[in-house]
Every structure is written in C-alpha cells, then in structure tokens.
Amino acid sequence: MTATPSPGEEAGLPDRATVDERVKVVHDHADRIFLWDYERNRTQLVTLYNKAMASQWNSVTELDWSTDVDPEGLVDLDTPMLRIVAAARDLPGSPIAAWSDRELTAVAVEMFKASLSQFMHGEQGAMMTAAKIVETVPWIDAKYYAATQTMDEARHTEVFAKYLDCKLGDAYPMSPFLEDQITALLEDGRWDIAYLGMQIVIESLALAAFGDMLRRTEEPLLRKLLRYVMSDEARHVAFGVLSLAEHYRDLSAAELKDRQDFLLENTLRSRLRSTTPEVWERMGVSAEVVGPFLVEAATTVGVNPFAGFRRGFFAKLVPNVRKLGLLDANDGYLRERWGEAGLLEFEFADDTAADYETYDAVAEDRARLAAQAQGA
Numbered sequence: 001m002t003a004t005p006s007p008g009e010e011a012g013l014p015d016r017a018t019v020d021e022r023v024k025v026v027h028d029h030a031d032r033i034f035l036w037d038y039e040r041n042r043t044q045l046v047t048l049y050n051k052a053m054a055s056q057w058n059s060v061t062e063l064d065w066s067t068d069v070d071p072e073g074l075v076d077l078d079t080p081m082l083r084i085v086a087a088a089r090d091l092p093g094s095p096i097a098a099w100s101d102r103e104l105t106a107v108a109v110e111m112f113k114a115s116l117s118q119f120m121h122g123e124q125g126a127m128m129t130a131a132k133i134v135e136t137v138p139w140i141d142a143k144y145y146a147a148t149q150t151m152d153e154a155r156h157t158e159v160f161a162k163y164l165d166c167k168l169g170d171a172y173p174m175s176p177f178l179e180d181q182i183t184a185l186l187e188d189g190r191w192d193i194a195y196l197g198m199q200i201v202i203e204s205l206a207l208a209a210f211g212d213m214l215r216r217t218e219e220p221l222l223r224k225l226l227r228y229v230m231s232d233e234a235r236h237v238a239f240g241v242l243s244l245a246e247h248y249r250d251l252s253a254a255e256l257k258d259r260q261d262f263l264l265e266n267t268l269r270s271r272l273r274s275t276t277p278e279v280w281e282r283m284g285v286s287a288e289v290v291g292p293f294l295v296e297a298a299t300t301v302g303v304n305p306f307a308g309f310r311r312g313f314f315a316k317l318v319p320n321v322r323k324l325g326l327l328d329a330n331d332g333y334l335r336e337r338w339g340e341a342g343l344l345e346f347e348f349a350d351d352t353a354a355d356y357e358t359y360d361a362v363a364e365d366r367a368r369l370a371a372q373a374q375g376a
C-alpha cells in the first residue's frame with residue numbers, strides 16, 4: 001500500500017522524516033512576560049549589562065582565522081582517556097590490538113572533534129535558553145542582560161562551528177545526554193529552571209571543560225577563542241547567581257525542595273558526561289565491542305578519565321549553589337546529600353560569580369593593544 005503524500009510532499013517540500021533529521025521541535029510550556037515597568041532598580045544587573053556591552057567581541061575581526069591548524073598537533077596523547085585507549089590496545093583479544101601510534105593519534109583527533117562538537121551544540125542550547133529567559137523573566141534588567149547573553153551564545157555557537165568546519169572537518173551529533181538535559185530546560189514552565197539548569201549547572205560544566213581544553217592546547221587560534229568564550233561565560237554564571245539568589249529568597253520550602261531535587265538529579269543521579277560512540281564507528285571499530293576493553297583498561301591503569309573534569313565542575317558549581325541558599329534550605333537537605341557524596345570540600349573552592357571582574361581576556365587584550373599603540 002502506498003502512503004498518501006502529505007500536502008508538503010505534494011508541493012515538492014522535503015518529507016517529514018528528512019526534515020526531522022535537520023531540525024528538532026521543542027514545545028515550551030512557560031508564559032512569556034511583557035513588562036510595563038522599565039525602572040532600572042537592580043543595580044548589580046545594570047552593572048553586568050553595561051559590562052557585557054563593553055566586552056562584546058567580533059568573531060570575524062578579532063580572531064585570526066588564517067592561522068594554520070594541524071589537527072594532529074592539537075591533541076595531547078597523555079590525557080587519562082588516551083592512556084586508557086593505549087592500555088586497551090594491549091589487552092588480550094583487543095579489537096584494536098593492531099593499532100599503531102598513528103591510529104592512537106587519529107582517535108585522539110576524533111575525540112577532540114567530538115568534544116568541540118558538544119561545545120557547539122551546547123552553545124546553541126545556551127543561545128535558545130538565554131532567548132527563553134529574555135521572554136520569561138519578570139524583571140526588565142534581567143531581560144536586557146539575557147539579550148546580551150543571547151548574542152554572546154550566538155557568537156560562541158558560530159565560532160565553534162567555524163573552527164570545526166574550517167580547521168578540523170565533520171562535526172559529531174549532539175550527545176543524547178546533553179540533548180535531553182537542554183530540551184528539559186526549554187520545555188519547563190518555570191522561568192528560573194532555565195537559569196538554574198543553564199547558568200548554574202551547564203555553564204559551570206562548560207567552564208570546567210573549556211578550562212581543561214585551554215590547559216591542554218598550544219594552538220593560538222583555539223586558545224584565544226576559548227579565552228574569549230570563557231570571559232563571556234564567567235559573566236553568564238554571575239547573571240544566574242545574582243538573579244536566582246534574589247528569586248529564591250521568596251520561594252516556599254516546597255518550591256526550594258524542587259530546585260534542590262533538580263540539582264541532585266543533575267549531579268548525582270545522572271552521568272556528568274557521556275561518551276560519543278560515533279568516534280569508534282568513524283575509526284572502523286564497534287563501540288560495543290571496544291567498550292568492555294576500555295572499562296578493563298581503566299581499572300588496570302587506575303585512572304578515572306572524568307575525575308579531573310568532575311573536580312573542575314564541582315569546584316565551580318558548589319560555591320554558586322551555596323550563594324543561592326540552596327545548600328541549607330529545608331534543613332540542609334542538599335548539604336547532607338552532597339556531603340555524603342564528598343562534594344562539600346568545594347563549598348568555598350572558587351567564586352565564578354565574582355570571576356568576571358577579574359577574568360576578562362577581552363579587556364586585557366584590548367588594554368595591551370592600546371598600550372602598544374600609545375608606546376609606538
């Protein structure tokens with residue numbers, strides 16, 4: 001039996017399945033808020049907005065896209081993950097037993113591309129979440145700020161996409177874990193959940209991941225790109241902390257408990273970072289077959305590939321959650337559970353909410369250039 005063509009197909013438009021491969025539809029359940037009160041009474045948000053305007057950077061003129069990038073020169077073979085892959089190669093019956101250092105370097109390049117691809121997709125999610133905040137937050141100063149963040153995230157998405165496309169080759173699809181996490185934020189009816197999930201959880205995660213990549217690469221274009229993106233991200237986290245600390249002062253115990261459960265769900269109950277099985281497929285190896293060898297090799301080598309990254313993430317996240325009052329609400333419900341998981345050692349570890357004042361690579365570079373011009 002032949003299916004009846006849809007009106008779109010009859011009109012020569014691509015069919016639904018083809019379209020679904022290219023777009024994802026998300027239904028938002030939040031109210032959009034139009035405000036009549038234009039008074040600028042949240043001074044810290046005004047300061048942050050002014051700072052954001054001054055620190056906008058131009059992705060076309062301020063990054064040197066003519067830089068030659070050698071993908072093999074980008075990768076660090078001494079990461080915990082690559083040490084595990086090398087150890088898995090030597091296990092009896094390993095599906096990668098025939099691999100030489102050439103293949104090890106090739107898989108390292110693919111993993112690097114997979115990480116940058118997740119950054120790119122995550123940035124698009126951040127752009128959409130920031131746009132949602134523009135529409136849903138009931139304060140004019142927060143709408144203005146979120147509008148600058150939307151522009152920042154557009155630039156971030158664009159530079160990661162361009163770096164992949166011009167310097168490295170085909171991107172990888174979004175990891176289902178990240179996709180589910182961001183989709184849930186976009187669907188939620190409560191405006192503050194977009195903030196809590198993006199500005200507090202995902203941006204802490206992103207700052208840790210970008211910082212990790214920045215420490216491991218010498219490539220000048222990528223280094224500058226990451227430094228500039230991180231300068232913007234530090235402001236975004238500060239925006240989340242400032243806004244939510246105010247909003248959460250007025251929520252009931254039951255409402256705060258929901259937010260505490262949201263954080264538990266996003267930290268202890270879910271995997272922090274998923275792997276990209278497509279990396280293995282591209283290397284011509286079944287991810288399912290190589291998986292058990294990697295698990296065994298991780299035990300042999302005695303490293304957890306995500307341990308360093310996990311520390312970086314919690315060192316950013318936990319102090320910010322403390323400032324929101326969420327550690328101690330409901331008789332320390334979250335403090336107790338994070339304490340059991342050993343996360344309270346990070347309570348005073350880092351202060352991203354104030355970081356943006358000190359961590360501003362864009363302002364630093366501009367001051368240096370101005371000083372050079374004066375000296376010339």
Ligand SMILES: [Fe+2]
Pocket residue numbers: 123126152153156229233
């Ligand atoms: Fe971003």
Ligand SMILES: [Fe+2]
Pocket residue numbers: 126153203232233236
């Ligand atoms: Fe951001």
